[in-house]
Amino acid sequence: MKKFFKIFAVLVLLLLVYLRIAIYPQLDLISGFSAKSVASGHFLDNRSLETIQQGDNDIDKIDWATNEINDTERFVTSKVYGFKERKAIYREGLGATLINDDFDVSKPYLVPKRNKINPNLPFPYGNLEPKDTVFSNIDYTKLNAVIEKAFDKKGEKNKRTRSVIVIYKDKIIAEKYTDGFDKNSKILGWSMTKSLTATFFGILQKQGKIDISKPAPVAEWKNDERKNITINDLLHMNSGLEWEENYSKICDATKMLFIEEDMTQSQINKPLVGKPDNTWNYSSGTTNLLSGILRKQFKTHQEYLDFWYSSLLDKIGMNSALVETDMAGNFVGSSYGWANTRDWAKFGLLYLHKGNWNGEQIFDESWARYVATPTNTSSGQYGAQFWLNAGGRFPNAPKDMFYASGYQGQMVAIFPSHDLVIVRMGLKEDPEFDFDGLLSDIVKSLKK
Numbered sequence: 198m199k200k201f202f203k204i205f206a207v208l209v210l211l212l213l214v215y216l217r218i219a220i221y222p223q224l225d226l227i228s229g230f231s232a233k234s235v236a237s238g239h240f241l242d243n244r245s246l247e248t249i250q251q252g253d254n255d256i257d258k259i260d261w262a263t264n265e266i267n268d269t270e271r272f273v274t275s276k277v278y279g280f281k282e283r284k285a286i287y288r289e290g291l292g293a294t295l296i297n298d299d300f301d302v303s304k305p306y307l308v309p310k311r312n313k314i315n316p317n318l319p320f321p322y323g324n325l326e327p328k329d330t331v332f333s334n335i336d337y338t339k340l341n342a343v344i345e346k347a348f349d350k351k352g353e354k355n356k357r358t359r360s361v362i363v364i365y366k367d368k369i370i371a372e373k374y375t376d377g378f379d380k381n382s383k384i385l386g387w388s389m390t391k392s393l394t395a396t397f398f399g400i401l402q403k404q405g406k407i408d409i410s411k412p413a414p415v416a417e418w419k420n421d422e423r424k425n426i427t428i429n430d431l432l433h434m435n436s437g438l439e440w441e442e443n444y445s446k447i448c449d450a451t452k453m454l455f456i457e458e459d460m461t462q463s464q465i466n467k468p469l470v471g472k473p474d475n476t477w478n479y480s481s482g483t484t485n486l487l488s489g490i491l492r493k494q495f496k497t498h499q500e501y502l503d504f505w506y507s508s509l510l511d512k513i514g515m516n517s518a519l520v521e522t523d524m525a526g527n528f529v530g531s532s533y534g535w536a537n538t539r540d541w542a543k544f545g546l547l548y549l550h551k552g553n554w555n556g557e558q559i560f561d562e563s564w565a566r567y568v569a570t571p572t573n574t575s576s577g578q579y580g581a582q583f584w585l586n587a588g589g590r591f592p593n594a595p596k597d598m599f600y601a602s603g604y605q606g607q608m609v610a611i612f613p614s615h616d617l618v619i620v621r622m623g624l625k626e627d628p629e630f631d632f633d634g635l636l637s638d639i640v641k642s643l644k645k
Contacts (some may be wrong), residue, residue: 221432222447224281227602228380229295229455236293237525239266239273241519241535242383251622252624280490283455291418292521292533299523307526310503312579313516321367323541324514330368336372340642346623347635353364355547359384359550360538362544363639364618371639374538380412383517383535384622387603390520390534391484392568393509393544395432395582400508407494409574414493417465428490430473431483432581433572438464438469440480450481454532459525460491463602477575481531483588484582488530498526513547513554515540532604538620542603545609545618569599593637606630617638 234253238244244252246266254260264275273293276282288310314322325441326541340363347358359378365372374380387392401407408426418424430436442449453463453543464482471478495501505528510518516539521533528555536544547553548568552560568581584590586598600610610619619639623630 224277224428225283226451226455227258228262228275228277228281228283231264232273232283233293233295233455234259235264235266235275236273237385237521237533237535240287241292242269248377269623272587280549289333290519291476292519292535294522294524296524297458298399300458305501307499309506310499311506312339312511314420314511314514315516318513320369320539321364321546324516327369328559330370332365332368332370334644335365335370336644337458338643340371340639342641343635343638344373346475346638348375349629356630357624358621358630359624360620360622361635362538362542362620364542364620365643366616367546372538380539383519383537384541384607385532385603386536386541386601386607386622387509387532387605388481389541389601389603389607390530390532391481391582392601392609393505393520393531393534394484394487394491394528395568396509396547396560396564397505398428398487399560399567401486401491401494402550402564403558403560413486414490415465422469426485429581431487431490433474433477434479434483434579434582435474435477435572435574436480436483437473437476438478438483439478440464440478440482442479442481453482454529458523459489459527460485460523460529460531461492461525461527462486474573477572477579478511479579485527485529491530492527493522502526502528509559510560510594512557513543515543539577541609541622542620544617545611545620548611549613549616549618566618569597587610591633591636593633595640600635606632608632610636612640615643617643 198324203340209239231254235249238249238253246264261277262275264273266273271287273285274282285293287293288303305485319325334480341534344361347356349356358375360374362369390395398407398409402409411427412424413426413428413431426436442450444451457463462465492501505520516535523529534613547559548565551562552558552566568583569585570589571577571585572579578585578590580599583599584602586594586596595614597614598610598612600608602608606623608621619636
C-alpha cells in the first residue's frame, strides 16, 4: 500500500509540474480571449452570454473560462478555474479592448467621428431592400441547393455557417442566415480586417500622400539591415522579419492580441531571418505595424481615427462596420473588424468594381490589380493583404478569384471574370467546411 501511495504521489507531482509548465502560462491567453470575445459579442452585437459561450467561445481550452458581464459599467471579466482574471472594457465607437492592470479606465479618449450617410437607394449603394431581379442565366434551383448545403441541419454543429450572401451584377441572388443571426447581425471578420487595412494605403496612394515603394518609416530600423524593408514588402507579408503565427499555442500572434498594450510594436522588434521581397511569411504583427504606419500619416490621433471611416467604411455605406482599438488607441488592423454580412459584401463589391463606388473612384484601378497580383515566394496564394486562388488552393474555383479571409472561415470572395461576390461567415474552415465546393458550385449555377 505504501508503494501505491508513493507512485500516486509521484504521478500527482508530475501532473502538477506539467500543469505549471504547459498549461498555466496559457491561462492569460485563455481568459484574455474569452473576456475580449464576450465583451465584443455582447456589446457590439447584443448577444447573450449563453449564446457567446455556446457559439463563439466553445473552442478547445477557451471553454475553460468563466465569464461575467457588467452591463452597467460595460465590461467583462473572465478567469480560468479562479486563476488569471482578465478584463475587457467596452467604449462606444472603439469597441471592446482587453486591458491590463495598468490601464487607466478613467482617462479621456477620442472616438471616430462617423458620418453614416444613408442614401435613399436600394442595396448596395443604399440600405433599402434590393429590388427583386431574376436573371435568365442563373439556375436558381441549383443555387439554392448549394446555399442550403452550406448550413447545418437542425441540431448539428459540423459546418457552423452563420451567413452566406451571393451578389451577382450588384444584385443579391441568394442570402441565408442561421438561427439567431440576420442581415443586421455584426460578425467579426478576424483577418479579413487585414484587407481593410491595406485598402487605406491604396486610398492614400490615390491621394498622392504615400509612396509604398519607399522604406517603411520605422525609426528602429534606420541603422540596421531592416532599413531596406519597404511598405510594399510589408503589404505583401514579404519583409523577411521573424514572426510565428500559430493560434493553438503561445506565439507571437497570440501574445500580441491578448497581452500587448501597443500592437503596432510587436513586429518592429523582430530581427530579419530572410531577405525582403524574398521570404513570404504570414504575420498579423506586420498588419498591425501597417496600422501604426497609417497613424503616422496624420498630424493628430483624431484624424487617424476619422480616416478609417470617412475614406472607406462610411464612404461606401458600411455603416455597421467598426474596427476595434488596442490599449494605445491603434486600430487592430490585423483582426478586429466587425460588420454585418451585407456590409462585408459591399467591401467585396468595391474591389469587384476596381475601386469605383457608384461613380466615385475610392482608389485607383491599379490598386485592385496590385492586391490581386501574387507575392514573390508565396506560390501564388497571397497578394497584398488578400489571399489569391492563382495557385489553385481551391482547385475547382476560378483562378482569378481573390479574397479576404479570416479565422474560423470568414470569407469575402471576389470573382472578376463572373461579376460575382460571395460572402460566407461562420465558425469552421478548411477542411471541416468545404469552401471549394461552395465556391465552385455557386459559379456553376451561373449558366454561360
